[in-house]
Amino acid sequence: MGIFDHYRRGDAARDRVAIEIDVAAGVLEECLVCRQIADKQRDDRLAVAELDVHQRFDHADPSVAVFNGDRDDLLRRLRTVRKRFDYHCLCHSTG
Ligand SMILES: [Zn+2]
Numbered sequence: 774m775g776i777f778d779h780y781r782r783g784d785a786a787r788d789r790v791a792i793e794i795d796v797a798a799g800v801l802e803e804c805l806v807c808r809q810i811a812d813k814q815r816d817d818r819l820a821v822a823e824l825d826v827h828q829r830f831d832h833a834d835p836s837v838a839v840f841n842g843d844r845d846d847l848l849r850r851l852r853t854v855r856k857r858f859d860y861h862c863l864c865h866s867t868g
Contacts, residue, residue: 786839791850793836794829798822801855804862811865812858822851 792810795801798821802811829837830844840847 783839787846788850788854790836790839791847791854794822794825794847795851795854798825800851801858802862804864807863809862809864810858811862812855812860814860819851823848826851 796803796810799818800815800822802813804811826844826847837847
């Protein structure tokens with residue numbers, strides 16, 4: 774395993790944290806039927822997600838340990854991870 778693989782694994786772990794916070798804040802929406810995550814363009818919820826990020830870093834929450842104190846990186850990822858999700862989840866786009 775090269776160092777690049779290690780970097781990519783860490784990158785995926787960071788994205789997972791960002792997605793989890795986005796879902797918890799309502800920026801992203803997890804469908805209760807197909808479990809797929811959708812981006813409903815809830816930009817108004819970003820402030821809630823950002824507040825969550827600050828609180829996690831302020832309390833040294835273990836969930837953000839993978840960021841090594843780089844809260845700006847997590848704040849950026851709250852937005853960049855949204856690119857991979859569509860507006861509609863699986864069951865709503867096929868039904
Ligand atoms: Zn669905």
